[in-house]
Amino acid sequence: MADDLPTVCVVGAGPAGIYAAHLLTQSMPAVTVDLLEKLPVPYGLVRYGVAPDHPRIKKIVDSLHQLLENPSIRLLCDIEVGRDVTVEQLLSGYDAVVLATGADRDATLDIPGHDLAGSHGAAAFVSWYDAHPDADPDWPLDATEAAVIGAGNVALDITRMLAKPADALLHTDVPEHVHAGFAGSALRDIHLFARRGPADTRFSPLELRELGEQRDVDVIVDPAEIELDEHGRRMVAQFTPKRQIVDTLQGWAAREPTGAPRRVHLHFYRAPVRIEGTDHVEALTVERTAPDDLGRTTGTGEYETHPVQAVYRAVGYTGSPVPGAPFDPARGAIPHAAGRVLDDDGATIPGLYATGWIKRGPVGLIGSTKSDAKETVESLVADLAPRGGSTRVDGLLARRPVTWEGWLRVDAAELAAGVARGRDRVKLVTREELVAAAREDG
Ligand SMILES: Cc1cc2nc3c(=O)[nH]c(=O)nc-3n(C[C@H](O)[C@H](O)[C@H](O)COP(=O)(O)OP(=O)(O)OC[C@H]3O[C@@H](n4cnc5c(N)ncnc54)[C@H](O)[C@@H]3O)c2cc1C
Numbered sequence: 207m208a209d210d211l212p213t214v215c216v217v218g219a220g221p222a223g224i225y226a227a228h229l230l231t232q233s234m235p236a237v238t239v240d241l242l243e244k245l246p247v248p249y250g251l252v253r254y255g256v257a258p259d260h261p262r263i264k265k266i267v268d269s270l271h272q273l274l275e276n277p278s279i280r281l282l283c284d285i286e287v288g289r290d291v292t293v294e295q296l297l298s299g300y301d302a303v304v305l306a307t308g309a310d311r312d313a314t315l316d317i318p319g320h321d322l323a324g325s326h327g328a329a330a331f332v333s334w335y336d337a338h339p340d341a342d343p344d345w346p347l348d349a350t351e352a353a354v355i356g357a358g359n360v361a362l363d364i365t366r367m368l369a370k371p372a373d374a375l376l377h378t379d380v381p382e383h384v385h386a387g388f389a390g391s392a393l394r395d396i397h398l399f400a401r402r403g404p405a406d407t408r409f410s411p412l413e414l415r416e417l418g419e420q421r422d423v424d425v426i427v428d429p430a431e432i433e434l435d436e437h438g439r440r441m442v443a444q445f446t447p448k449r450q451i452v453d454t455l456q457g458w459a460a461r462e463p464t465g466a467p468r469r470v471h472l473h474f475y476r477a478p479v480r481i482e483g484t485d486h487v488e489a490l491t492v493e494r495t496a497p498d499d500l501g502r503t504t505g506t507g508e509y510e511t512h513p514v515q516a517v518y519r520a521v522g523y524t525g526s527p528v529p530g531a532p533f534d535p536a537r538g539a540i541p542h543a544a545g546r547v548l549d550d551d552g553a554t555i556p557g558l559y560a561t562g563w564i565k566r567g568p569v570g571l572i573g574s575t576k577s578d579a580k581e582t583v584e585s586l587v588a589d590l591a592p593r594g595g596s597t598r599v600d601g602l603l604a605r606r607p608v609t610w611e612g613w614l615r616v617d618a619a620e621l622a623a624g625v626a627r628g629r630d631r632v633k634l635v636t637r638e639e640l641v642a643a644a645r646e647d648g
Contacts, residue, residue, distance in 0.1 A: 210592060212301050213592075214238075214240075214302045215299070215304070216240070216303075216304045216306055217304065217307055218305065218308055219281060220248075220249065221249075221252055221270060221562070223241060223304070225575055225579035226561045227273070227274075229580060230583055230587075233587045237278060238280070240280050240599055243283040243285065244285065244287070245339060246608045246612075246640035246644060247608070247616055247640055249267050249270055252267055252270065252572060253336070256336075257363045259370065259374065259375065259378055274610060274613075275610075282599065283609075284605065285607050287307075287528060288528055290605060291602050293528060293530035295602055299597045299598050301590055301591075301593060302586050303558055304586065305528055305540060305565075306560070306561045306564065307528055308562055308564055309524055309538065309563045309568035311329055311523065312519060313524045313538065317480055317481065319483060319487070324483070325516075327518075327519050328519060331364060332360070332363070334387075336380075337381050337384060337633045347393065348392050349487075351396075351512075351516075352368060352395075352397070352514050352515070352516040352518065353396075353517045354398045354399070355398075355478050356519070357400035357402065357408055358407070359409060360520045361518075362409055362410075362414060365396055365470055367388075368391070369393070369420060372385055380633070381632055394467070395469050396470045397490075397512055398471070399477075399478060400473065400474050400475075400476065401475075401478075402501065402503050403475060403497055404431075405438035405451070406438075411450035411451050414455075418458055422467050423470060424463040424465075425461075425469075425472065426463060426470065427459040431472075431473065432452065437497060437501040438497070455472070473492070475495045475497070476494060477492060478490060486515070488515070490511070490514050491509055491510070491511045492511075493505045493506065493508065493509050494508040522568060523563070531547065532549055532550060537567045539563070539565060540565060542560050544584075545581050545582030545583075545586070556589075559582050560582065608640075609644075615645075615646070
């Protein structure tokens with residue numbers, strides 16, 4: 207009887223949730239998966255995190271889209287777990303629940319002045335340029351000098367997006383207000399500060415190289431700051447990506463600036479100490495650091511103050527707790543054993559699982575959410591004992607979800623908006639626009 211077939215609810219339609227839903231249908235052909243998403247549209251950070259000038263990565267949406275074209279998966283967007291329905295209700299309505307709620311907030315950088323006007327978390331800026339429906343449409347780009355704090359790919363995304371000539375975004379999916387915001391930018395100098403040395407950054411070599419391939423931008427590196435110590439030499443000898451990073455930086459250090467209208471200055475061995483200003487950012491003070499043999503750094507007591515009017519803190523993302531589920535604030539993630547969610551005493555909670563960034567913490571590329579989902583789905587399938595008679599989410603929702611057909615209508619509307627402007631796609635922005643486009647009756 208259909209009622210005896212297994213039912214699973216996956217919460218979060220980012221890559222982790224979509225891969226988990228897909229793997230569930232592969233492992234249990236009779237399963238029905240409901241995929242709940244709080245935003246009116248699916249794809250999580252692939253749509254609202256990956257930079258718009260990275261079309262090759264954005265294309266991952268196409269393969270996720272194909273996975274969702276599966277009649278065993280029911281997409282229900284614009285439904286937030288914790289607001290529209292509780293974890294407890296889901297646990298009683300399904301045979302199992304998988305939390306794949308990702309990470310959408312900035313980790314804190316607790317230095318004086320971090321809350322001044324003009325000090326921005328990376329997540330807010332990324333949400334603005336990726337046209338997240340909850341982002342403020344106005345972004346201040348009136349600073350002539352800005353600092354970016356961080357040494358990972360998000361710091362590179364932010365630096366590149368700030369430096370990029372606005373017309374280079376005209377072939378991307380950014381809506382008009384984002385293009386206009388960048389077109390009005392007053393920025394001349396962007397300073398990126400990394401606490402450690404060049405061989406200890408978390409940059410991807412390709413993404414770093416891309417920074418120097420932009421027109422009208424000079425990348426400036428002080429040769430003295432990228433000299434390798436004993437530890438750096440070991441890293442470069444052992445790991446090809448580290449060598450590629452250092453090669454790229456050495457190439458830039460040897461280059462003469464061309465007099466381009468924008469300059470990106472890369473600073474190493476600089477730890478942020480204080481954002482200066484009374485009611486808005488006026489400068490950033492950093493302390494020079496020195497490495498030890500293991501690549502750790504300590505402060506030297508030597509300080510520098512760089513005049514900047516904006517600071518972007520790209521020191522990592524963190525997950526948000528899902529009401530009714532355990533949460534480890536230190537990791538910004540849900541405690542688990544092989545994907546099985548653990549309560550405060552370390553015991554597994556029957557039927558509750560986690561996958562993706564909310565499980566592992568906010569590190570790793572989209573590809574790693576696939577292997578991660580595999581582990582969680584294996585645990586779930588090994589445990590599953592369908593109870594029959596699942597009530598699912600139907601009957602609990604006070605609002606009408608945006609379904610797969612709704613997303614197809616949004617997709618078509620965005621593609622049509624793109625054609626009208628000679629582009630592949632232009633994103634719809636606000637919740638109202640997205641939900642209206644999703645409705646059959648508009
Ligand atoms: C700025 C940035 C740039 C990146 N660029 C790249 C890149 O170029 N290449 C690459 O490979 N990786 C990149 N990544 C990493 C990649 O985005 C992540 O590896 C991946 O998105 C993690 O997937 P996830 O499904 O766990 O989380 P997410 O993508 O965050 O998806 C989680 C989903 O859950 C939803 N959700 C949250 N809470 C609830 C709730 N209570 N109820 C219902 N739904 C909820 C969210 O709205 C979201 O849609 C980038 C990350 C960031 C932050």
